[in-house]
Amino acid sequence: xxxxxxxxxxxxxxxxxxxxxxxxxxxxxxxxxxxxxxxxxxxxxxxxxxxxxxxxxxxxxxxxxxxxxxxxxxxxxxxxxxxxxxxxxxxxxxxxxxxxxxxxxxxxxxxxxxxxxxxxxxxxxxxxxxxxxxxxxxxxxxxxxxxxxxxxxxxxxxxxxxxxxxxxxxxxxxxxxxxxxxxxxxxxxxxxxxxxxxxxxxxxxxxxxxxxxxxxxxxxxxxxxxxxxxxxxxxxxxxxxxxxxxxxxxxxxxxxxxxxxxxxxxxxxxxxxxxxxxxxxxxxxxxxxxxxxxxxxxxxxxxxxxxxxxxxxxxxxxxxxxxxxxxxxxxxxxxxxxxxxxxxxxxxxxxxxxxxxxxxxxxxxxxxxxxxxxxxxxxxxxxxxxxxxxxxxxxxxxxxxxxxxxxxxxxxxxxxxxxxxxxxxxxxxxxxxxxxxxxxxxxxxxxxxxxxxxxxxxxxxxxxxxxxxxxxxxxxxxxxxxx
Ligand code: 5AD
Ligand code: SF4
Numbered sequence: 001x002x003x004x005x006x007x008x009x010x011x012x013x014x015x016x017x018x019x020x021x022x023x024x025x026x027x028x029x030x031x032x033x034x035x036x037x038x039x040x041x042x043x044x045x046x047x048x049x050x051x052x053x054x055x056x057x058x059x060x061x062x063x064x065x066x067x068x069x070x071x072x073x074x075x076x077x078x079x080x081x082x083x084x085x086x087x088x089x090x091x092x093x094x095x096x097x098x099x100x101x102x103x104x105x106x107x108x109x110x111x112x113x114x115x116x117x118x119x120x121x122x123x124x125x126x127x128x129x130x131x132x133x134x135x136x137x138x139x140x141x142x143x144x145x146x147x148x149x150x151x152x153x154x155x156x157x158x159x160x161x162x163x164x165x166x167x168x169x170x171x172x173x174x175x176x177x178x179x180x181x182x183x184x185x186x187x188x189x190x191x192x193x194x195x196x197x198x199x200x201x202x203x204x205x206x207x208x209x210x211x212x213x214x215x216x217x218x219x220x221x222x223x224x225x226x227x228x229x230x231x232x233x234x235x236x237x238x239x240x241x242x243x244x245x246x247x248x249x250x251x252x253x254x255x256x257x258x259x260x261x262x263x264x265x266x267x268x269x270x271x272x273x274x275x276x277x278x279x280x281x282x283x284x285x286x287x288x289x290x291x292x293x294x295x296x297x298x299x300x301x302x303x304x305x306x307x308x309x310x311x312x313x314x315x316x317x318x319x320x321x322x323x324x325x326x327x328x329x330x331x332x333x334x335x336x337x338x339x340x341x342x343x344x345x346x347x348x349x350x351x352x353x354x355x356x357x358x359x360x361x362x363x364x365x366x367x368x369x370x371x372x373x374x375x376x377x378x379x380x381x382x383x384x385x386x387x388x389x390x391x392x393x394x395x396x397x398x399x400x401x402x403x404x405x406x407x408x409x410x411x412x413x414x415x416x417x418x419x420x421x422x423x424x425x426x427x428x429x430x431x432x433x434x435x436x437x438x439x440x441x442x443x444x445x446x447x448x449x450x451x452x453x454x455x456x457x458x459x460x461x462x463x464x465x466x467x468x469x470x471x472x473x474x475x476x477x478x479x480x481x482x483x
Pocket of ligand 2: 180181182183184187188189190224225276
């Protein structure tokens with residue numbers, strides 16, 4: 001154990017005793033899997049590590065410390081991580097001083113078990129415990145194992161300035177809430193990321209201002225359930241009713257936060273993800289329509305088109321309520337794009353339930369979507385109460401059917417854009433051609449244009465002349481007024 005702790009957490013921020021900083025720089029190799037929130041967390045981790053003398057390396061063989069930020073959402077994600085751990089094990093055999101730490105959702109789900117199952121793991125750190133990393137690293141460097149998987153009531157890392165990793169200097173993630181209170185029966189997130197809490201709006205706006213000063217052009221506000229954002233001075237969302245009348249009266253919900261962000265940097269494009277149908281208010285849609293720097297795209301997972309399955313999933317909305325919300329969105333923002341997440345083969349899903357999913361997709365004609373086969377997650381209500389009884393072959397066939405239908409709809413939506421002029425923000429070189437840029441329009445479609453005189457970070461008006469189901473293809477007509 002530590003004799004003297006140089007790294008003190010004072011309840012708000014991490015205080016590092018300067019004398020105790022490591023004089024020799026150490027290399028950390030950090031690999032991230034899963035959702036955008038995990039990638040955003042990795043930037044917080046890098047910030048904490050840089051304070052104690054670690055620098056990031058992209059070369060795994062140069063690492064003193066390997067960290068893997070993990071995802072538990074489906075079994076496949078966990079298998080990928082286990083494969084990587086085998087690889088790290090091989091490197092460790094030749095480098096006895098190398099330490100390996102597991103971060104994120106798998107760390108939280110498996111806790112101490114990780115140390116027994118994966119003998120090469122030295123450290124296990126859950127998503128709310130990153131401020132404890134300096135202590136934990138000290139412990140493993142002293143030869144002890146180290147674990148912190150305590151979930152927090154108020155940790156939001158609002159006081160940590162993320163170190164942007166692999167950044168193009170244009171797009172950045174800014175997390176606004178942590179955890180989820182929804183308890184969808186299939187989902188492991190409420191167990192791995194804990195209860196819902198929101199970050200101080202001022203710290204969010206400050207981060208946006210700093211990003212704007214550094215030249216960033218687009219931010220995505222992140223949370224498992226952004227529409228549920230509620231700031232009343234800190235604390236869990238579920239404890240809001242216990243707050244004082246003054247706190248309640250001055251509380252800030254997601255529509256207010258979104259407006260604050262839009263007004264704070266009118267030239268900064270603002271996106272947000274993920275929205276939850278039951279929590280998305282008309283006010284949010286109105287704020288989106290009022291501010292042209294808030295992108296006209298909503299990622300609105302529905303998971304199934306059948307009321308029976310929605311109920312078994314503990315989704316707090318019916319098919320009709322979801323479709324009514326979609327109608328309200330199109331009424332207020334006719335050019336808004338909507339994307340989805342869908343699960344096939346949830347326990348007891350019948351052929352008729354599956355047909356209802358297809359018919360819901362037919363009604364909405366989503367711009368794009370993420371589709372998954374149901375994967376039973378240990379500890380969830382579905383795993384405890386329901387049989388994973390849809391045959392694997394049937395799951396696969398249903399998945400192919402919804403993927404195929406989605407491709408048809410994506411192509412339909414993209415074709416509507418042909419001959420239109422759209423504004424894009426250039427993000428990177430096209431994967432397929434060194435002579436082309438890739439950017440995105442407000443609706444979140446990827447748009448490819450010849451490079452010409454344009455550069456990464458430019459807002460360009462583009463005439464669309466062709467498309468595939470995944471991409472719009474066009475030509476720059478000149479810089480847009482947003483530059
Ligand atoms: N099986 C399959 N897909 C899942 N998702 C979440 N949990 C599971 C699971 N157990 C999907 C949902 C969610 C997205 C992030 O991952 O569609 O919206
Ligand atoms: Fe999981 Fe449902 Fe929360 Fe999304 S809303 S993170 S699916 S529990």
